[in-house]
Amino acid sequence: MATLEDGLKTMVKTFRRECHRVLQSERTTIHGPDGMLMVLQLAIAEVNKQQGGEFKVALSDVLMAWKHLLLDKLHLPPHNSVRPENYDLILEAYESFLKCSNTVDLVDIHSMYKQLRVDSDPEEPVSPVQLFEFLSGNMEVSELMDSSVPSTPSSKCRPCSSQVKVLMRKVFCSYLTLLVNSKNDLALALTLDVPSRALGQAAFTDLKHAARNSNTSLFLAVTSFVRAIQLGGKGYAPAEADPLRKHVKGLSDYVQFLDNLQEVLGEIPDPSVCSAKLVTIIRAALVKGHSSGDAVCTAAEETASDLKERICDLHQNQKPISNSTETGISPARPKAYAINHATAYGGRETVKLLMGLLDEEALAPPCRNKADLLSEDQPTLSGAEGTSVLTLFRSPEVSAGCSPEPLRNRVQSRQDLLKPKARERVIRSQFACTYQDDELPLNRVLEFPSSSQLPTCVHPAPKHTINPAIDLDLEPECPSATANPTTESLSQEQSAVQHRAALGPRCGNAKSNEAGLCNRKKSGIQTQDKGSKRKQVDDDQHGGSENQPPKKKPPTGGKMPGKNVSKAKSKRLIAGQGKLTSFFRV
Structure with a gap:
């Protein structure tokens, strides 16, 4: 007798084989029960914000809308409880998020199975009631373990007591998801700041606004910005006022890490070896900076070991399919105008293996404790405050400008204004x-920066009284004009020099x-000596x-040869x- 696990695998396998008939992209990823709950939480919070509230939602509202959502999509009798407020808007926001992220949920796969199945496939591997019980978490774990196929880490019910391990597994699978489906915004949100790249809530908000303005995915928005910085010229580089300019280093590190994963994906032809190499690179990035006995390091080691083991088993199971005439899982084929055909073809087998691993992760039973899954108080892997998806997608509060600037900043700015500025040296000529x-x-x-700091009392400078005895304009004659200057005239000249110097x-x-003290009068006196x-x-x-032009002398009768007078x-x-x-x- 076929079990629920076998039925779910058959349903997903048929979807992968025939999805090109109903979907535009063959790299569409699947949301499991936990992913569906997280998307529904974001949809309800977005509707609450549009209705004039805040980007928040209570856990009870999410669980109530979750039951109605499953019953409506599975076409089962409605629940006795009253529908949540704005339920139609919530359902529309939920479907819009799935479409923009190039993802589907398990209910959509169940609905498309009748259209995609062939004669050799069973008519109904999973009934709507069974799928509802599975997604709701009412199915007992023992019913999922009756399969003759040996259990794997991905098919076991993972306990949620160790939240760090659960979150670590999500991060690993999110990085692998971006290699398959780069439009998955939920996967990018879980990996943007893990490990820490100084890309917190503010950076994610700026990235979200940039993606919304350009009508693209988050991944395309961040890669377009980084490529324009690295490769674009002066005319194509982003403007200085671009909000993403503040996060250039973190975004560049993130894109560089994904580029390294893509490079490994295209270079190693063996799918099993390539997938194991990708897991090893992700593990090395996550444990960097942590001690060997740390909880994050331990969870990363265990998760990497489990994923490598599961990858090896999947590769052994897919070998007969790849050798036969069946196409099996078929990701997007390279276009005719692709530049590097070898890289595109070389990574196809690895992408098939990764998609099989992610599909099995989507079939894992839901988390028992919904509060641990949806709560904002989750353990952190990057050191930031709050790594839940709801916290990231919520825009930070913008200051209204009523609160004053911190006192330390105001004191520092005032000191900078009062600090004397260095005067630029002026290059002068030889004169x-x-x-x-x-x-x-x-x-x-x-040196008063503002009018409020002007002195209240200003003392006028003392008036200078002119001494007629030493005023050069009132002197009867210049002391230097006489042939034998007296001692009194010399003393007056010295006092005049000191007075003018002061x-x-x-x-x-x-x-x-x-x-020039004695040259203020007209130069009419002439002497016979040479000096x-x-x-x-x-x-x-x-x-x-010095400020007046020289006065002309009356012309003399004779010229003196050899003189330049x-x-x-x-x-x-x-x-x-x-x-x-x-x-x-x-």
């Missing part, structure tokens, strides 16, 4: 000594200020001030050039 220093800007003088404008050439004539030329060139008079020199010229003459 820099003749330039006046630029005045500092007002904000550099005050109160006058700063100048790059201090010596020019001392030399006084050279000083007179220098006085005419300076003109008494007349030539210097005819030219208009810049301020300070005459001093330099006289210096180099000496």
